[in-house]
Amino acid sequence: MKAFQYVRSTTAKSAIDALAKDPAAMFLAGGTNLVDLMKRGVTEPDKLIDISRLPYNKIEKESSGVRIGALALNSQVAEDKLILEKWPLLALALNAGASAQLRNKATVGGNMLQRTRCGYFYDTEMDCNKRQPGSGCGAKEGYNRMHAIFGTSEQCIAVHPSDMCIALAALDSTVIVQGPKGERKIPFADFHRLPGDHPEKDNTLEKGELITAVTLPDSPYAKNVHYLKVRDRTSYAFALVSVAAALELEGKTIKSARLAMGGVAHKPWRLLEAEKALVGQTISEATFQKAAEIAMHGAKGYAYNSFKLKMAPNSIVEALKIAAGLTS
């Protein structure tokens, strides 16, 4: 690992100032992604600003909704009574990610900012526009089994690997950030971006900005929810495809629905059209199949990931059936 300077910040202001002053500095939270990338030489900051002790680790009920500190641990959020009672989808998604050990270190902010697991990005001998803009995309014509089927660009076809973020996307959360210019609120849908011509930018955070919290509005999705994660082994593996499904039911009629997919795009992939198609319908396999069909409009496979074109709609139907209690 390349040597670096180390600073421990105790206030948001000192952390933000330290980052603003030094273009090659980075924040360090749990380190479970950044230390990994530094060991491999993928990321080589000159300075780490340790933010893990900043006072943003609480989960607080607000007049409407909840505020989760950016430094709350993934395990802490997944076990939190309020979250389990009111936003169980978030706990399900968190527990589907990584391992118990990693979740004890991984923070909410760090999870949102984890980099893609594209193998070409991780291997510094390979071409990768995300790691080294302009070098080319090794995955597009290479081994792209884990890669995206929605929203890809000529420059990059990587996926965002987070499970937690799929639930946050479905639950209409908001990201609170503080930067040199003050506080800013970013709707979750606008936080991560599609690769376009700038795959090196995963999100819309600006240089020097610190995530302080994520807020969730009150939700009617406390009961009929499911997070389905399809992967190469039952646990401790990244998603091939994942689905966060939440239904508000009145008897057998769907009053409202929330759906988002992971493992299919450069950002958590919210399925707004499919959600609309579910409203007012009766829960049934046919209803869910219709929604899945709508969700797949515009999907495009590559040499090794075309199986996702079938796996994704099947997973949507399965997740909805479990959420609706039609199957377990």
Place this chain on the structure above:
Amino acid sequence: MKTSKKKVENEARRDFLKQSSVLSALVLSPGKAVKDPEWEEKVAAPFEKVSLKLEINGIKHNLTVEPRTTLLDLLREQLHLTGTKKGCDFGQCGACTVHSDGQRINSCLTLAVTEDGKKITTIEGISKGDDLHPMQEAFIKHDGFQCGYCTPGQIMSGIACIREGHADTEDEIREYMSGNICRCGAYPNIVDAIMEVKKGGQTV
């Protein structure tokens, strides 16, 4: 994939970055430490060693490490506590599992300096003299290992799994122990061992 010319450029760029980081280290001397009521704002230059207080297996240590030293390397290389194993060094196997303030973590992805002030427990710290920890006893009884390389991590993780309240069923144990890989495939016996300790009801 990459042309050799590109590779040369890449290496040149790396050399440049290495040099420039050394230079900036000289310029940004760590003299400007700011006092904070709770925590001292620490600034350490790249190759400068930082001081670090850790309680490891009940013994207080005043240590100095480079900022890039992982907790795993500190334990093994500097303190010769080689019970904690390095399997992958990338968070993928769990062989390096230790407890930090009672919580299981992967010591390979943890920079030692970030643990300042914490209590670390390793496999060397769980028995009471010659009296093995119940989890150690159970691993022996159930043959919870073959080569033994993953075992310290499995035991540290198994203890945490019970403490966290995630050892009620075999399925739950399998899920919450998935961060510990065993290449010998001793999984069924590991699950049996944890199940027995859980059912025995001893404090772990």
